[in-house]
Amino acid sequence: MGDKSDMAESLYEIGEIMKEQKQHEKAISSLQGAYAVFKELGDEFSAAVCAMRSADVLREINRQEEPISKCAEAYGMLEVEDKDPRFRRTRCLREIGEIRKKQGFHNEAIFSLEGAYAI
Numbered sequence: 073m074g075d076k077s078d079m080a081e082s083l084y085e086i087g088e089i090m091k092e093q094k095q096h097e098k099a100i101s102s103l104q105g106a107y108a109v110f111k112e113l114g115d116e117f118s119a120a121v122c123a124m125r126s127a128d129v130l131r132e133i134n135r136q137e138e139p140i141s142k143c144a145e146a147y148g149m150l151e152v153e154d155k156d157p158r159f160r161r162t163r164c165l166r167e168i169g170e171i172r173k174k175q176g177f178h179n180e181a182i183f184s185l186e187g188a189y190a191i
Contacts, residue, residue: 080109084122091129099129120149127167143167 087102107122127142147164169184 076109076113077115080106080113080115080118083109084118084125087122087125087129091125091132096129096133100126103129116149120146123149124164124167131167131171140168140171 083102083106087099087106090096090099090102103122103126107119107126110116110119110122123142123146127139127146130139130142143164147161150161150164165184165187169181172178172184173181
């Protein structure tokens, strides 16, 4: 199990470096790889973090619907996980609200943002 855990952590860190270097497709690939390994290991919290970071990258390159699905997926995983769920679930909803606002869906943006402060 240590080898797979190390691999997942390494993929996550590579994704972070690629994101910083604006190599978005490589960042997404590494983060999705880390996500898959964390899921295989049963580490829902770390998988949710990978999904959120993937959403950040996707949002940076204006792929609007994909970050929403990643945030929704992360939100669902964090509802089950109990480490620091409120902060991260709030972030997921804020992210969705910001994307919807940018798309011109103001009612959906308000709904998500109100959900974020209600947590």
